[in-house]
Amino acid sequence: MTAELVRGQNHPLPGTRLEIRVSAGVPVAAGATLCDAAGTVTAADRVAHPGAPSLPGVQVPRRAAAEHRLTVDLGAVPADVHRVAVHLALPEGAGGHDRFGAVAAPFVAVAEPDGTGIATYTLTGLTTESAVVAVELYRRQGAWKVRAVGQGYEGGLAALLRDQGVPGAAALAAAVRAAVAPGPDQAAPAPAPRSGQDAPGRRTAPAAASPAPGLPAPPAGAPAPRPPRTPAAPAAAPEPARPGVPAPPAAEHVPPPPSQPPSQAPSQAASSGGPIDYTHPRRRTAPPPPRLPSAPPAPPGTPAAPVAGDATGWSMEERLYNQVWGMFEDLARTTAAYRSAVDFAESRMAQELDSALSDPRSRLGTAGDAARAEARARCRELTDRAREALDRDLAQLTAESEVVEPALPPAFARWDNPVWHAYRVPTEPPMALRLGDLHLPERPQLRIPMLIRLPLERGLWVDAGRGGSEQALLMDEDRLRRLALDTAVAHAARLLAAHPPGGLTVQVIDPAGSGAAAFAPLTASGVLAGPPAAGPGGVEAVLERLVRRVDLVQMALRGGADDDALPPDLDTARQLLVVNDFPLGFDDRAVTRLRYLADEGPAVGVHLLMVADREDAAAYGPLLDPLWRSLLRVTPVPDDHLADPWVGHAWTYEPPRVPTGSQVLHQVLERVAQARRARGR
Template sequence: MAVELVRGQNLPLPGTRLRVAVRAAEPVVVAAVLADATGRARGTDRVAHPGAPALPGVAVPAGAAARHEVAVDLEALPPGTERLAVVLVLPGGRFGAAEAPYASVEDAEGGTVAGFALSGLGEETAVVAVELYRRQGVWKVRAVGQGYAGGFGELLADQGLAPAPQVLRAVADAGRAVGGPVAGAAAAGAAGEHGAVGGAAEALATGSPADESPATGAPAAGPDPGRPTEERLYRQVWGMFEDLARAVAAYRSAVDFAESRMERELERVLDDPAARIGTAAAAAREAARTRCAELVERARAVLDRDVLQLAEEADEVEPALPAALARWDSPAWSAFRAPAEAPRALRLGDLTVPEAPGLRIPMLVGLPLERGLWVDSGRGEEGAGDLAPEEADALALAVAVALVVRLTAAHPAGGPALEVVDPAGTAMPALAPLLAAGVLREPPAPGAAGVSETLERLVRRVDLVQMAVRGGAVDALPPGLDPAGLLLLVHDFPHGFDDRSITRLRYLADEGPAAGVHLLMVADREEAAGHGPLLDPLWRSLLRLTPVPEAHLADPWVGHAWTFHPLLPESGSTVLDRAARASAEARRASGR
């Protein structure tokens, strides 16, 4: 059954051979823009338009009409293409003066997968109707509906393309074939001394219809019988993360443009000796500063609007999250029971950006873990610098214990078994609840000998699993080898580690995840500095987390520095003890 999308909503596609059908009250010109994962097109040869209607993997109509079909073969798109935007341009008018266009995506058999009414448009003469994009190997369709009053040229600028007269002329010619020029000064949208990126930034800063946010970029939290709830929520959280990244990127770009334009205007005043002094010069400088402030203010208003929408969505999503993705004060943990199936992902903490410090986006990591985790007990450059070394270590260990409970309890039958390397025994007070509940079955072996014995045994385990997998003899693995995997918590590294133990630890970090052995380290990198570059590959292989808020994580889209906030229960809460007991009881009930 077809799904009616709202602006910002997305949906996985059933295949790679598709048609995008367009219905409009008046003839429109259709184009397609191919872009990379960041949303930037890499040249006008990545634009299918009436003058060049066919590109590898996509074909658009060569003229204007009220009905169109765009043929798409996602597997045939040029290398590096991660996004395909279907664009509508209206000749001789504006979209707000006519009935809203309608775009639908059809599968290879002609069945309608999703539809989207492009409502709410006003002065826009060009609009991105829908976007087909790939995320984590899955192709999806997103309802966009982002319009541009400056026309097709402004839209291309927003896609990262410099002025392209031949493209604009081909679109304009197609529009004239139905009785009028392409409205909105298509060519003017690509002109201007600030170039393509500046044009997009100016459109945002001035509050034009190009401001229309793509909303959440994720499915709504309502019922969706076609997709499991946890999977849908997981996708929605990731969509919120991406949308906040892009909203902040647009705001920063608008601010940069406003400030650079002000600098150019001030330079022009200074370049004219006759205008450097006097009331006219002072007025010109003040006018330049005022225009800059107005642009920044408008851009901030757009960002605030987008942040508010995401905050409202976060308020709706948070109470619905299952335990593995929920905060510790969530009802999912207060009435916790071991799940019947392994979770899709795990929440490690929260993320914020400086422009929206009050909006926290859950930081999720897919399961099973593909790389180890490292809770940095060093005092670092931010908040932990105010802590004494022993305080920083205690806080890092508390974060690690909370992650252990979350990881084991969120899995069926108690999740992976837990082993600990703690040569000096300093972690035992924090580990006592895990030992009492039975999540940790026995205290770690002490001293360097205990470190060596534990790591040697786990290396043998990884080797056995690798040989069994390569030889197709997984059923022949020893009966004592827990099929649910194992989590190794390493505390106080590198104390008690000789060179051989360090080599084994590096081996487990590299080869362990594929064999079901996962690493969680609590360590201060500075304390291991004496080993020099030998440990650099180890630190790079681990995902660094901090016990205090710190801006050290970058997103894969625009490279923002995100501030990581660890998740810890409120003081006095018993949620960790209760979750640990439930996890251990599930393990005992399963006979493991």
């Protein structure tokens, strides 16, 4: 049965040889790009277009036409290709139309070579766009799937190619326009069947000039970073916040994995003296050797068995990191497809009911009842089909999560993971850290680890206020504040555990001493640089010391000096400042210094971890708004304030929980302290 896809929905492919048929109301130019795991095209010769219609495994038409037939053999594409994106573009003077909103919606059908239908997709909702990514064929755990994309671009084919990182995108788009300008409609013939020695499943050797970077951070020498995505229409409407639930801060996006080279990673402030270095420890500059398949391929039509670390990367740690982000993206998109399908079914039913009621002859009697019953039945059928597809994808993601979670290293693992019992202080920091879990209401028990890159690009704010989720509103204020402080201590302990001995110095500001009980694990183990600072004098001394460090390191960076030029009493380790009960004990001068550290500190190794209620700082007025915006808000109780960078779902954030009665946090801090004492001898 052929699947009718909606935007964002995916469907498994039964084989590797396919035909993609395109039908449009006016002549369009069809093409395809061969992308790596990050969705980037590493060279211009990875683009099949009318001027160069043949690539390994891909054949596209040579002319603009209203009807197209593209042939794809996924078993013949290079091994480092993970996505084949099929795009359509309106040539200049396409029947007098220069935007898809003025023509009939293009229709795409994916079929087997014998014509058996696999999936169809109608590209609705386009307006001023003149180029669009219609569908993509992508590799997931050794199997291939098709996804309905429908991502349009007002800037035309040049903007589309630029967004995929194609070198010389403008010149290539001009060459495509020149190739399709004259000439009648003409479709490219299908390639001849392959010989037995080129059997399905075998891949040609990857091109030597094509790197295979990991998803989050390509190695040095990788292609230039992709420019910001500027599509004319989003892939799906953002999920609105739940009515009746206050949300003082605006929903912010979960930090996506950086896709630029380490030397060009963003920083919080342009004047900080240098960007954050995302270089992975012992990063190699040459592509890693191809990995052997970790499991035999699944039979056609059945999902592959999940395997931990089944993603691109330079190490198992990076493969797991990329795999977690792949699960996060898959869950976001499959849920968006389900919600879109349900909205479509309900909208269609409403239209059919309105039509039945508008006809006086069928408004009353059995004819009207039959029309209404038929409309509701069609709505249930569409909704059930959408739910069936969602349940299938969720079951596969759940199986993958059950395999991946036990294989995570300590920095990525929950506190109840047995891997912490074998914890050893690392000699190098990991590439990322787990801040909690994320889930959606369609499957709350399917939780995706929330991983953020190290070093932190932004400070953290643990919200101790009651203006967030329903659970916070119903909780006693004192208990919520203690829970927020416990959460901050757990974050600080995890950051300490992720750094080598002496790699992170933790300082605490507790003006009134109200957090003494919560800070006990840090103070008792001896991992703090000194006792928590109390009173106005203590606050002033700590802030003065950290501001001086930021200023000196910035001057050294701008002047090109090395660490030897810094004063001998300056602590060059990364700094974490934990602030409790803000703004209690902070005068205007201290607030100004805190804002300075939040803006300028991350780029030179000074990070904030604040525990505060935004309402307590209301007396300062809008002066503190930049401070809150510069920090990543996390909560001590579940709260749906985070959005993904793809479709904008409201994700529920679950804070990290140390199991009740467990001594794992104390044991980890004790090992950190022992490693520091051994290093100091």
